[in-house]
Amino acid sequence: xxxxxxxxxxxxxxxxxxxxxxxxxxxxxxxxxxxxxxxxxxxxxxxxxxxxxxxxxxxxxxxxxxxxxxxxxxxxxxxxxxxxxxxxxxxxxxxxxxxxxxxxxxxxxxxxxxxxxxxxxxxxxxxxxxxxxxxxxxxxxxxxxxxxxxxxxxxxxxxxxxxxxxxxxxxxxxxxxxxxxxxxxxxxxxxxxxxxxxxxxxxxxxxxxxxxxxxxxxxxxxxxxxxxxxxxxxxxxxxxxxxxxxxxxxxxxxxxxxxxxxxxxxxxxxxxxxxxxxxxxxxxxxxxxxxxxxxxxxxxxxxxxxxxxxxxxxxxxxxxxxxxxxxxxxxxxxxxxxxxxxxx
Amino acid sequence: xxxxxxxxxxxxxxxxxxxxxxxxxxxxxxxxxxxxxxxxxxxxxxxxxxxxxxxxxxxxxxxxxxxxxxxxxxxxxxxxxxxxxxxxxxxxxxxxxxxxxxxxxxxxxxxxxxxxxxxxxxxxxxxxxxxxxxxxxxxxxxxxxxxxxxxxxxxxxxxxxxxx
Numbered sequence: 001x002x003x004x005x006x007x008x009x010x011x012x013x014x015x016x017x018x019x020x021x022x023x024x025x026x027x028x029x030x031x032x033x034x035x036x037x038x039x040x041x042x043x044x045x046x047x048x049x050x051x052x053x054x055x056x057x058x059x060x061x062x063x064x065x066x067x068x069x070x071x072x073x074x075x076x077x078x079x080x081x082x083x084x085x086x087x088x089x090x091x092x093x094x095x096x097x098x099x100x101x102x103x104x105x106x107x108x109x110x111x112x113x114x115x116x117x118x119x120x121x122x123x124x125x126x127x128x129x130x131x132x133x134x135x136x137x138x139x140x141x142x143x144x145x146x147x148x149x150x151x152x153x154x155x156x157x158x159x160x161x162x163x164x165x166x167x168x169x170x171x172x173x174x175x176x177x178x179x180x181x182x183x184x185x186x187x188x189x190x191x192x193x194x195x196x197x198x199x200x201x202x203x204x205x206x207x208x209x210x211x212x213x214x215x216x217x218x219x220x221x222x223x224x225x226x227x228x229x230x231x232x233x234x235x236x237x238x239x240x241x242x243x244x245x246x247x248x249x250x251x252x253x254x255x256x257x258x259x260x261x262x263x264x265x266x267x268x269x270x271x272x273x274x275x276x277x278x279x280x281x282x283x284x285x286x287x288x289x290x291x292x293x294x295x296x297x298x299x300x301x302x303x304x305x306x307x308x309x310x311x312x313x314x315x316x317x318x319x320x321x322x323x324x325x326x327x328x329x330x331x332x333x334x335x336x337x338x339x340x341x342x343x344x
Numbered sequence: 345x346x347x348x349x350x351x352x353x354x355x356x357x358x359x360x361x362x363x364x365x366x367x368x369x370x371x372x373x374x375x376x377x378x379x380x381x382x383x384x385x386x387x388x389x390x391x392x393x394x395x396x397x398x399x400x401x402x403x404x405x406x407x408x409x410x411x412x413x414x415x416x417x418x419x420x421x422x423x424x425x426x427x428x429x430x431x432x433x434x435x436x437x438x439x440x441x442x443x444x445x446x447x448x449x450x451x452x453x454x455x456x457x458x459x460x461x462x463x464x465x466x467x468x469x470x471x472x473x474x475x476x477x478x479x480x481x482x483x484x485x486x487x488x489x490x491x492x493x494x495x496x497x498x499x500x501x502x503x504x505x506x507x508x
Contacts, residue, residue, distance in 0.1 A: 028415035028430040076362045083360040087367060131457070138459045144431030149445065150454030152431045156445050161456035184381055195381030198361045202349040202370055204380065214383075217445075218452030271364050307365025 008120030038091025064089035073308035160217030173242035247287035347373035
């Protein structure tokens with residue numbers, strides 16, 4: 001098995017994300033806020049950031065109302081904000097750091113929704129970042145908290161730690177074997193959720209899944225993370241065993257080789273076709289059927305050739321045909337160099 | 345409105361997502377939401393706030409005049425929307441929310457991070473003075489049941505059984 005970064009399990013885990021949900025004590029929760037209330041809160045948070053040397057240095061604020069539709073969708077494709085957040089942009093804004101590993105949504109479902117990401121399996125590091133930032137923001141803004149109930153949230157389901165830890169997993173072999181729905185049902189009993197990625201149609205498409213904790217109350221952040229990590233390790237081992245078996249099949253080897261060949265030579269590439277083919281190639285890299293390509297670079301490619309992000313970085317309006325042609329060009333270039341160099 | 349996935353059951357959950365560069369919304373029933381990993385602890389209980397409310401009060405409309413001083417919510421508003429109005433609501437409607445929270449999360453208490461600064465509500469003294477004021481109001485309104493349980497909680501806090 002090809003795994004250059006031991007410990008991060010990057011052959012299976014694409015990324016770790018820690019979310020912290022927080023609210024202020026003296027302002028109604030988001031559903032009760034008028035647009036003016038949202039605006040005021042947003043200004044208050046901006047003020048807190050600019051009044052703190054560390055924060056003002058690290059983060060840049062964007063008013064969601066100032067963005068084009070393409071820019072807003074690209075933020076979701078880049079995992080910086082949620083789809084819900086861009087569905088109504090009035091009075092909403094977000095902060096992001098330079099390498100786009102930490103973002104803070106203001107006025108999503110709760111006043112503050114903080115996200116910290118790390119490549120591969122690294123919940124401890126992602127949590128440490130989120131936790132430190134939470135402390136600084138709490139000093140500036142004062143978060144609503146109760147001894148018994150923990151952090152107070154708009155939806156009582158999120159009470160307690162207000163923390164979701166999620167892992168983005170690449171599970172092509174378990175999916176091929178048809179075991180995902182059984183696994184998902186078992187995980188649900190353990191207080192975890194396994195989500196597929198929607199395609200065109202409600203049933204999940206592709207082999208990328210999100211595993212996250214559902215329990216926020218009655219256990220500590222560290223316990224929730226340890227629980228997630230131990231379940232993830234079991235899933236990772238199951239996926240690897242299934243991959244090993246699959247990789248011996250000539251049909252699968254053929255699928256992987258053809259997928260790579262199409263990506264290397266296609267002149268036009270639709271997004272859904274790309275996601276399927278790159279999934280096959282990633283599987284090929286992990287099982288040694290394809291020469292090594294850096295997992296982090298594959299992950300970047302998977303994000304940066306998404307429709308809105310590709311259009312946004314091209315700096316002009318693209319027709320669907322132009323977009324497919326540009327995507328194919330960027331993929332060919334990536335496979336030649338083994339790196340994604342656009343935009344620099 | 346029927347579920348986008350199975351086409352059979354009524355919708356309880358709306359999921360927004362980005363599909364090929366477009367913002368798309370799927371409407372799912374509780375069962376399909378659970379199956380696709382979008383269930384939360386409420387769908388896990390096989391119920392929503394409406395049925396939780398029904399479970400507690402026999403489905404009758406509550407006609408409670410008490411409003412939260414910070415956001416104006418009544419307990420009815422919270423039950424109808426499934427959303428708490430503000431941080432203060434948790435104190436105003438504490439006794440009525442606790443059974444609900446226990447139904448969702450089990451009979452437990454917060455075991456995670458305790459903020460180091462700024463969180464006014466976490467200060468036992470702050471909490472005590474808020475509760476004493478609430479107790480006075482409950483007595484004035486002759487809401488003796490609520491007053492009794494407040495008095496017990498104040499005693500517990502004053503007895504030093506406060507989490508460090």
